Amino acid sequence: MKMFVAAAAVAAAVAVPLSAFAAKTGDNKGVNFQGTVTHTCSITVDNDGELGVSTDFATLASNVGAGSAGAATVAATGNTFKLYVDSPASWSGPTSPTSVSASVSGDISTSSASASGAAVSKGEHSVSVNMSATAADFFEEGDYSATVTLRCE
Amino acid sequence: MKTISSNTFKAITLASYLGCAVTTALLPSQAAAQAMSPMRGEVKSFTDSFALKVYPANPYKHRIRIEVKVYDQDFREVTNARVSPANFTLGGNSDRQVTVMVPFDGAKSRKVRVCTESIPFPAGMGNKKQNIKAQICGKFLAERLN
Numbered sequence: 001m002k003m004f005v006a007a008a009a010v011a012a013a014v015a016v017p018l019s020a021f022a023a024k025t026g027d028n029k030g031v032n033f034q035g036t037v038t039h040t041c042s043i044t045v046d047n048d049g050e051l052g053v054s055t056d057f058a059t060l061a062s063n064v065g066a067g068s069a070g071a072a073t074v075a076a077t078g079n080t081f082k083l084y085v086d087s088p089a090s091w092s093g094p095t096s097p098t099s100v101s102a103s104v105s106g107d108i109s110t111s112s113a114s115a116s117g118a119a120v121s122k123g124e125h126s127v128s129v130n131m132s133a134t135a136a137d138f139f140e141e142g143d144y145s146a147t148v149t150l151r152c153e
Numbered sequence: 154m155k156t157i158s159s160n161t162f163k164a165i166t167l168a169s170y171l172g173c174a175v176t177t178a179l180l181p182s183q184a185a186a187q188a189m190s191p192m193r194g195e196v197k198s199f200t201d202s203f204a205l206k207v208y209p210a211n212p213y214k215h216r217i218r219i220e221v222k223v224y225d226q227d228f229r230e231v232t233n234a235r236v237s238p239a240n241f242t243l244g245g246n247s248d249r250q251v252t253v254m255v256p257f258d259g260a261k262s263r264k265v266r267v268c269t270e271s272i273p274f275p276a277g278m279g280n281k282k283q284n285i286k287a288q289i290c291g292k293f294l295a296e297r298l299n
Contacts (some may be wrong), residue, residue: 038191041289042212045271049283062283070285081192131283145282153192153266153290 039078041120041152046071049129051146057139060097061132070129072150074108074120082117083108086149087131093144097133102148104129120152192291202256203295209269210248218242219269221251224290226264231255234265257297266290 051060052067062069074083087102103111107125110118131148196203209219219241223234235254243249257263268290 038193040192043287043289044212045285045287048285051281051283053281060281067281067283070283072285072287129283129285143281145284147284147286149286149288151268151288151290153268153292 041081081120084117087112088146094140094142102131196295211243214245224266
């Protein structure tokens with residue numbers, strides 16, 4: 001009986017088809033992977049600014065008198081984005097200004113006069129946001145407000 | 154700290170929506186806070202309009218108000234674009250899908266910006282305020298195939 005079992009085992013081993021070893025003789029199978037990387041940009045406004053008035057009352061700006069700049073954080077995951085700043089399109093207050101401008105300084109610098117914006121590199125960037133408005137004569141007494149737009153694209 | 158949205162686009166999928174037949178796939182990606190993805194993309198359509206799906210996100214812990222607008226390559230607002238919803242509030246650390254339908258207006262191709270914009274809080278009374286509005290714009294090129 002033991003002889004029979006041994007003989008059967010030997011026979012079975014011999015009978016293993018050669019195809020079972022075929023993979024070892026150069027038959028390659030590729031495993032494909034696919035992925036997509038998309039980069040993003042974000043803007044966080046940390047605080048708005050305050051407008052101060054000049055001693056001749058002809059200028060309202062965040063960098064005169066008691067004014068203070070706004071603060072924002074711009075973050076990008078790649079190097080393909082640009083930051084633009086737009087001066088206020090509307091104005092709230094008793095006196096309308098004759099000219100308005102806005103600018104960004106700090107880790108990134110640009111102004112509303114720049115049509116090409118400023119490149120945003122990968123990482124986080126802290127910026128200060130300033131604006132200035134000039135009246136033809138002077139700003140009347142009252143409350144004023146305006147909105148500067150920070151745009152990443 | 155006062156915050157204004159950082160908005161997110163995520164994924165243009167191609168959508169057959171309201172008669173827009175085909176758009177090419179722009180891959181969806183994971184909703185990441187303080188992100189906007191994708192901010193570039195190409196779309197193909199067999200009809201006279203094309204559809205985008207974007208995902209504004211609120212990375213903050215509190216609810217904010219977001220507005221989605223469509224502009225052309227000269228930054229003029231595309232007033233006949235349909236954005237649904239165009240104006241909404243979004244809870245903290247969340248995002249939501251927004252569908253944008255843009256007509257070709259007879260052109261063979263069209264470049265648009267889809268911008269998610271924060272809506273600043275109203276200025277306080279008695280202040281001389283300089284508000285800051287954050288605007289995140291994705292650039293998309295659409296091509297009509299017929």
